Structure formats: C-alpha cells, structure tokens
Amino acid sequence: MERTKKILDGNVRVVSTLIRNLEDRIPEAKTAIGSIYPHTGKAHIIGFTGSPGAGKSTLIDALIDEYRKRGKTVGALLVDPSSPFTGGAILGDRVRMQRHATDSGVFVRSMASRGSLGGLSKSVNNAIHILDAMGKDIIIVETVGAGQQGIDIINQAHTVIVVQIPGLGDAIQTLKAGILEIADIFIINKADRDGVGKLYQELMSMLNMYNTDKYPGGWRPPIVKAGNTNNQDSFRKSVEELTDTIEAHYQNLLSKDLLGERLRRNVMIELEETLDAAILEPIVTKLMKSGEIDRIIDKILRRESDPDTIAEEIAGKYLKEHH
C-alpha cells in the first residue's frame, strides 16, 4: 500500500496525518496499523515519568541531542492529560522541542486525551507503532507519573525512567504514586537544590527495603543526578551518564532474555485497551445515538435502578452468552 511505504520511508507529513486520524478515531486509519505492524518491534522504547515541574522536558530535549550525537534516530511522544489548553500556545516546553524540527532524524509529537474512555493509551500505542515502523531507533514516551492510565502508558516502555526533584516532600509521597515497582532508572533532577542529599538517601532506603529478588535480572535501579542547566558542562555530563545507563539497562534486558517477558505484558495491556475500543465503545455509542442513555441516567438519578443492575441488563442485550 502506498501509505505504508511512505511511513516506512519516514514521510513526516503522512505520519503526522495518520497519528492525528487515529486520535480522531477515523475508522479508515485503523487499517494502516494492521499493514505497518509487521514492520514494528525494532525500536528501543524509553519511558519518562515524574511529577509536573520535575523538568522532564528539558532532560528529554538534551537526551535527544545525545542520541543524535551517537548516530541514533529518535521519536518522542509528549503525552498530556486532557486540558482545554493542550495544543495551545501555553505549552512552552513543547515549543522548545521544535528546534529539532529541522532534523529529519528526530520526530516530536505532543499527544493529549480527547475522550473519556481511556483513548489516550490507545493513541499513544498506535503512535509508538508508527514511529517504530518509520525506523526510529529510539522512541521516548513522556507522561506525568500518577494514575493507572499514566502507568499503563509508561509501561509500554522497555526502559522506564522516573524523574524526581528535591523538596517535594517525603519519600512516602513518592511511594504513593506506585512508581518504585515500575522504575528502571531514577533521576534526581535540579540536583543543585537544597534537599538533594535527603532525597538521595530516601530513594536508597526505599531501594534497600525492596526485596532484591524482585529486581528482574539483578538490575537494581541506579540513581543518576542531573544538575542545573545553567552549568552546561555538568549538565551535559549527567545526560551522557543517563544515556550510558539507559543503554546498560537495555543490554541487560537483552542479555538476560528479559525483554520477551516485558513485551508479553505490554501486548496484554495494549490488547485490553483495544478490546475496550472494539467492544465497549460501540455499545456506548449505540446507547448514546438512540437516546437510550438519557432514559437510563434518569432512571438511576430517580433511584429506580442502579448502575450495576443496568450494566447487567445491557450485557444481556449485547453479549451472545451472558450468565
């Protein structure tokens, strides 16, 4: 197919249109994923997560430079939760990334949630497949660290990097986000700030507490410190160290035969999301188009029925075999 060939050739215009059409759920676009899928599975996918304000964008910007120096092509997906402002002029850090726009070895794209049915993870997965088929060696996916959907998105990565900054509260607050179990590498960013020693100690004690049997392949997540961007030399060195650490993690996955296990888990997560789009969404769409949903909501609000009972009724109506 013409479009598939253009994607494999790295045609930026075709790729951008396809990602947008998939976000907009244009049914025709879905067929494209089927035809590029056989050409995927080659990229190293790196996930970045951390609180808003942790400086993820600045680090990714520098990481792209470093990978380009090392002769790798890079795709980056910057994922935002839903916001009325997303895509607008306010997203300054997105604008900064645009300096890579003239480098054909780099493709940067912002992505935002558009619906309420968990469509963002699905769109991000599709975009990963497209960048992968395009031949990008490295695919970076960035998102904020909390919430199941954020974790689902970041879980698609082979190497997960958690960015922390000093002064955000106790280690207990870090644990809340459930990130210890998904982190392959920690970065302490803005490491010239007060409290860096405290944060380092807290992360170390957390890692010490964690049962070492649980570290797959014996990979204990290292902690990389990154200083102020004003000190260019020191910042560049920490980005080099980060890149070396990322490569070491990937080599460990490959050499210990652990990548397969991670890929199985990732496919399972993606499949669940895809089933949602294939099964649940059409049912909800039908209920909305027929206006039945309004009658149902009225019934629940009048307390004449409850969501569970209604859901069982709908299941009985749409499923072939329903207990």
Add this chain to the structure above:
Amino acid sequence: MERTKKILDGNVRVVSTLIRNLEDRIPEAKTAIGSIYPHTGKAHIIGFTGSPGAGKSTLIDALIDEYRKRGKTVGALLVDPSSPFTGGAILGDRVRMQRHATDSGVFVRSMASRGSLGGLSKSVNNAIHILDAMGKDIIIVETVGAGQQGIDIINQAHTVIVVQIPGLGDAIQTLKAGILEIADIFIINKADRDGVGKLYQELMSMLNMYNTDKYPGGWRPPIVKAGNTNNQDSFRKSVEELTDTIEAHYQNLLSKDLLGERLRRNVMIELEETLDAAILEPIVTKLMKSGEIDRIIDKILRRESDPDTIAEEIAGKYLKEHH
C-alpha cells in the same frame, strides 16, 4: 435485608467488610449496592486533588474537625494508586487520620488500586454510595491529581478542591494536569513558603485567561491560602475559610439548579466503568482461563496479527450483532 439495615444504621464493621469485599470483587457483595442505592444521593461529596506532597492529608484532617464542630458527620476516602507498599506501615498520614477512629461521626478508609482494569474508580464509587447510605452528611474523596482515572474519581465530587503549593514550577505545569477545568476551589497550601505570591499571580492569570462564560453559574474558582500548621491560629482560620467557601459553592450549585447537570455527568462516568466490569472483564477472564490469551499474545509478538485485528475477531465472537 439484614445487611442493608445495618449499613443504614451506620454499623462500621459491616460497612468495612462490604467495602473490602467490593474491592475484592466478591460477586455476592455487588447485590448490596443494589439494595442500598435507593437510600443514596443525600451527601455532599467533596473531592481533594493535588500533587503528592501538597499536604492534602493535613488539610483534610483539619477539615474533618471543622465539619464535626459544625455538627456534620463525615466520611473520608483516601485513594492511592497501586503500590506494593500500600496498606503497609509506611503510610504515615493515614495513621494520623486514625485519631478520628473513636468518633462515631467520622469514617475514614484508605483505598488502593488492586487490578489493572480500572477497578479503582468502581470501588471508590461503591464506597461513596455506602457512606452516603450510612447517612454521612459530608463525603471527602482524596486522590493525586493526574491521569484520567484520577480525574474520573475526583469528578464524582460535587465540589472539587485543587491543592497547590509554592515552588513546584510554573503555572504551565499546573495546566498540564488538566485541573483548571475541574477545580471549583483552589487552595495554596504551605502559604508561608517562598513563591506564594508568584503562584497566586499565576493562578489568577490562568483564571483571568479562562473564558468566564465557562464558569457554570458564574462561580469563578476562589483561591484560599492556608499557612503553616505550626501557626495553629492562622491555620485554623484558613480551614474555617475553606469550609465556608465549600459551603458557598454547594449553595451556588443548589440555587442555580446546576447540581442535576453534574449528577448526570457523574452517573454517565460511573455507568461506563460499570459496563467495563459487566462486559469486558468477563471476556478477558474467559480468554485467560482457557489459555487462549497466551496463543493470542504469541501471535501478536510474532507479528502474525495485530491487536486491532485480534480485538475485532474477539468482538465478533462475543457480541450478538457485530458489524
């Protein structure tokens, strides 16, 4: 039913068991929601969100005291994303809340994600219904601010409070979490820290920029400052101010007839989650039990098929009418 009566009477042991059984997806427990549902819809539900470390727990702790002084009964659900440590001894702020345990007018419960299929929102909704049927006047739901699931959970509230602290980065970072559109009240916590003036100005400009037509009922989210807990007098005053502001917001919803619209949206969100549990989960469970899921994942990993194609095949197998 005996159990229903005990819940309506506020039996803490029965309520706790039921919430746990619903989290554990014990099928029998689901029938309880059906029988208490007609007794729900009376509580004022207040949502608290904000980054980890923003001091939400301390504020909620003080808010519970203030509502008790005003003669209201309170239920609080403290919602954590999944973590291997959740429920353990590390959650110090949860322990602090336990001082309310001797007050029969207060019920505090921590909740954490246990599965990967978005079950947390569903469990939180069930717990809200139970506390509502129990007769709690005020139900507080706390969660971290980011991710679609976090937003879905907090959206069940009638009044949404977003907690901010100085020094967490630019306003642009706040926007990322998509919280402007869900906030009814902002709190600047730890308002004795450096940068409080800057944060206040940033929030004000954000609110000024936002199209005022979008404020339902003309309610422009006010900004409440809360100082250091070491200055007891000033902290107590800010909690009183917060409580007055929450009450004013609720009265505005009621007087402008806006509550109904919010309730419709909330029921719709809950219904989507319930459909997920009633339709999608049984299909995934069947695929897993039969071992078919492993064959499917292998096929995808060998690139012999892709998730979309597989999902359409499964939809054809389970849905009565599939295009």
